[in-house]
Amino acid sequence: MFYREAGQFKTSYIADQSILPIAQDRVFVFGFMAVAFLGVPWFIDSYWANAIFVPFLAYALAAIGLNLLTGYCGQVSLGTGGFMAVGAFATFKLITLFPDLNLIIVILLSGAITAAVGVLFGIPSLRIKGFYLAVATLAAQFFLVWLFNKVGWFFNYSPTGQITMPSVEMFGVLVTGPSASPAARYLFCLGFVVLFALAAKNIVRGRVGRSWMAIRDMDIAAELIGIRPLAAKLSAFAVSSFYIGMAGALYFGVWLGSAEPIEAFGVEQSFLVLFMIIIGGLGSILGSVLGAAFMTLMPIFLKNFMVDGLAVEVVTAKHVEITLMGVLIVFFLIVEPHGLARMWQILKEKLRLWPFPY
Amino acid sequence: MGGEVIFFLEIVISGVMAGVMYALVALGFVLIFKASGIFNFAQGVMCLFAALALYDFMAPGGWVDRWFGFTFPVWMAIVLTIGVMVVVAWLIERLVLQHLVKQEPIILFMATLGLAYVLEGVGDILFGSDVKPLDIGIPQGASDWALDNYGIYVEKLELVAAITGAVLVTILGIFFHRTRIGRALRAVADDHQAALSVGISLRTIWVIVWSVSGIVALVAGIMWGSKSGVQFSLSLIALKALPVLILGGFTSVPGAIVGGLIIGVGEKLAEVYLGPFVGGAIENWFAYMLALVFLLFRPQGLFGERIIERV
Amino acid sequence: MNPERPPNGVLLEVHNISLAFGGVKAIEDVSFDIRDGEIRAIIGPNGAGKSSMLNVINGFYHPQQGSITYKGETRSQMKPHHAASRGIARTFQNIALFKGMSTLDNIMTGRNTLMKKNVIWQALYYGPARNEELKHREFAEHIIDFLEIQAIRKTPVGRLPYGMQKRVELGRALAAEPDLLLLDEPMAGMNVEEKEDMCRFVLDVNEEFATTIALIEHDMGVVMDISDRVVVLDYGKKIADGTPDEVRGNQGVIDAYLGVSHE
Known part of the structure; x- marks a missing residue:
């Protein structure tokens, strides 16, 4: 009843091409943003920041990155963990080499470095396709993690092999390190995610996004109408890795604070981010964010439910959690293979007609 | 023979043996991919699960022992485990695959990742996550014959694994090319829809093929379990088998074997002759790099057919 | 419309093209030209090498022999995206849209x-x-x-x-x-009304946008009605070339379509 677009006419292509063409959507999104930026910081404490909001935001950025490559350009990658490691180690090196550099610039540079590495490992995509490529990207995963584990220069020869993020200020407020306030860390990550989610949306609705999707849907036809597979695929690897690198920087710098390559950036990370985009919805920016939220919240929810609610032993709970994760993933794929983004769409369709069934 | 040469030979032989072990795992992948186009990531966990079940049937303190007060002899346990793997295959078809028939390959791939989680979790809940020594009477230690005659150190267990692998491949070859079911399997692999329209039951085929690869997983699980105990890390051998797959091609049985051998030998040689220069522990990625470089020159893999693209 | 238009009126010319896949000869020594502004039909029985010919023209297949002169520039092969940026566009026999x-x-x-x-x-x-x-x-x-x-x-x-x-x-x-539009069976599988619509679009494109068109079509009625000139392929060889009327009367063409045993 209240969710109708009747009477809203588009009189220019600009209006027709906007991300949120329906007025009610705009109200909703701006309201949501207002709460996220102005409301949440007031009550966020360190549990909420550490367990939920900051990891969610870091993963959301990584998921957007992977979705650009896999969902939009059709190139399956299992190297996400490795690329996140590149971002994290780049941030660590930059911030320890140039302590006075602005943190935002450091993170952007880390993204750029990751993009270069991503292009390098994306070159095989020109010759190999599908699962062959997916397996090939595992080479990046294992090689990069090994590299950061073995070569002392990357972790400044620390005896434990760990990297630790120093405390860094932005606009006079600490955003990293143990004494940074939860609200500051949350807002810092939120700013990144919102800005770059918007940028991603802009990219996918323009020329570059269309060339990616063309390659995804039918690469031969795309080539024949003048899209260069080389440029399209490598640009997808570059942009995707840029996002994943920044996500790795936030993941290490703002969330973990200190990290060890094998544990923090293992192949499980690659699978986790892949789960996020599948459950969220391939080829959807919103889906990436929803998937990241889902995969961050579900283990916490399951653990709380079993350990606190049913008083199951912690070890058993871990096993049950793994099993249930698996069951939920399979269940989701069966019920809605297009992910949460599609569910959201269907919900909106229903809402348009409400209270009538048709 | 000089010491250098013997040392080199020992490395190559141990590489060949490791390669056979990889090939055993890769074989399970190939079977399922060939018949259904599914990249079954759960293959490694299936090895673990089979080995766990096998151990449980034989071990004092297992479910059978606790409930009935006796344990099964090895051969009975193996038969029973095969039964378990068939049931698992049937359940997978019933509960998962059947509902995902016309989905994209990536969706099916993700579903098998979910399956891997389920099997791992269920395995842990049922059998516990401690390391279990698996002993079904395969001889261990150095082969005296090789040591006495040629002065070369060869692990007996690996020799058994190699022979088992060869026998298994022969049986599978006969199964695929000489039996009615084998023909149906190949038909399904070519085109699901067309196979359905000539009256081949996709569901039966899937149960069969998942059962067969469950059995292959059992064999691989026995070999790896005897070597290093049954534990979670067993499921990670799936990651070892992947480079073998891209080298040999996802659909080629001989490719899995030859690919396994190349990876096994290459990895061992690299570890010994290259490893010390770059700080060691390169076995995690060397195989992938080897496969990757290879693919750049031959994208269709060792035995894959050249694809003529048309529009 | 386009400054690059060649003075002699020939937009594209293929010379002695031969194409083989392994031992299978798809096209054997075929030459013809497409004049600026015309509608050129390529016809022939199934497997005559028509689609392969289009694939050669826009650079997807690389012929073993022969050359292509396009807008006065001669080359033995080119990349598809190069062809696209030089003004060759096409449609496909089996629809190749981006489905998502x-x-x-x-x-x-x-x-x-x-x-x-x-x-x-x-x-x-x-x-x-x-x-x-x-x-x-x-x-x-x-x-x-x-x-x-x-x-x-x-x-x-x-x-x-x-x-x-x-x-x-x-x-x-x-x-x-595009300056040259390649249409691979634009009316296959359509009913009469849809075909009529499509014919109208093809003619309109030719007139309004002054686009040169090369099309493959099986419906002889359509081909005879809308095309200026027709080239006929059979078993990879050119057997006739001319106006619709000339081709209609050609004995080789009649044999190819009605079936005469090939010794």
Whole structure:
């Protein structure tokens, strides 16, 4: 009843091409943003920041990155963990080499470095396709993690092999390190995610996004109408890795604070981010964010439910959690293979007609 | 023979043996991919699960022992485990695959990742996550014959694994090319829809093929379990088998074997002759790099057919 | 419309093209030309090498022998994207649309080679990228109007019926503002009304946009009605070339179609 677009006419292509063409959507999104930026910081404490909001935001950025490559350009990658490691180690090196550099610039540079590495490992995509490529990207995963584990220069020869993020200020407020306030860390990550989610949306609705999707849907036809597979695929690897690198920087710098390559950036990370985009919805920016939220919240929810609610032993709970994760993933794929983004769409369709069934 | 040469030979032989072990795992992948186009990531966990079940049937303190007060002899346990793997295959078809028939390959791939989680979790809940020594009477230690005659150190267990692998491949070859079911399997692999329209039951085929690869997983699980105990890390051998797959091609049985051998030998040689220069522990990625470089020159893999693209 | 138009009126000429896949000869020593502004039909029985010929012309297949002269420039082979940027566009025998994208996006993809703004401008969107997008959107809308597909502008093409998909594919090819348009069986599988519509579009494109058209078609009625000249292929060889009337009377063509045993 209240969710109708009747009477809203588009009189220019600009209006027709906007991300949120329906007025009610705009109200909703701006309201949501207002709460996220102005409301949440007031009550966020360190549990909420550490367990939920900051990891969610870091993963959301990584998921957007992977979705650009896999969902939009059709190139399956299992190297996400490795690329996140590149971002994290780049941030660590930059911030320890140039302590006075602005943190935002450091993170952007880390993204750029990751993009270069991503292009390098994306070159095989020109010759190999599908699962062959997916397996090939595992080479990046294992090689990069090994590299950061073995070569002392990357972790400044620390005896434990760990990297630790120093405390860094932005606009006079600490955003990293143990004494940074939860609200500051949350807002810092939120700013990144919102800005770059918007940028991603802009990219996918323009020329570059269309060339990616063309390659995804039918690469031969795309080539024949003048899209260069080389440029399209490598640009997808570059942009995707840029996002994943920044996500790795936030993941290490703002969330973990200190990290060890094998544990923090293992192949499980690659699978986790892949789960996020599948459950969220391939080829959807919103889906990436929803998937990241889902995969961050579900283990916490399951653990709380079993350990606190049913008083199951912690070890058993871990096993049950793994099993249930698996069951939920399979269940989701069966019920809605297009992910949460599609569910959201269907919900909106229903809402348009409400209270009538048709 | 000089010491250098013997040392080199020992490395190559141990590489060949490791390669056979990889090939055993890769074989399970190939079977399922060939018949259904599914990249079954759960293959490694299936090895673990089979080995766990096998151990449980034989071990004092297992479910059978606790409930009935006796344990099964090895051969009975193996038969029973095969039964378990068939049931698992049937359940997978019933509960998962059947509902995902016309989905994209990536969706099916993700579903098998979910399956891997389920099997791992269920395995842990049922059998516990401690390391279990698996002993079904395969001889261990150095082969005296090789040591006495040629002065070369060869692990007996690996020799058994190699022979088992060869026998298994022969049986599978006969199964695929000489039996009615084998023909149906190949038909399904070519085109699901067309196979359905000539009256081949996709569901039966899937149960069969998942059962067969469950059995292959059992064999691989026995070999790896005897070597290093049954534990979670067993499921990670799936990651070892992947480079073998891209080298040999996802659909080629001989490719899995030859690919396994190349990876096994290459990895061992690299570890010994290259490893010390770059700080060691390169076995995690060397195989992938080897496969990757290879693919750049031959994208269709060792035995894959050249694809003529048309529009 | 185009300064590159060759003076002698021949837009494209293929010389002695031979193409083989392994031992199978798809095309053997075929030569013909396409004049600027005409509608040129390529006909022949199934497996005559017609689609392969189009694939050679736009660079997807590389012939073992022969050369192609396009806009006065002779080369033995070229890359598909090069052909596209030089003004050759095409449609496909089995529809090759981008199924996950809307009609509008498919047509906009046809203009990709004409758009220049890089990924950073795109990420910013406001400013140059938007202006470029709007300019091309306007052209895309022009084509949508021309093909009368306004109603399905935002529909994912995977959901459209067959005839509509063919029309969208034509739109995508037109979006590139081609000088030479290759149509591979544009009317296959259509009913009479849809065929009539499509014929009208093909003729209109030829007239309004002054686009040269090479088309493969099985419906002889259509071919004889709309084409200026016809080349006939059979078993990879050229057996006739001329106006529809000339070809109709050619004994070789009649044999090829009605069936005479090939010794």
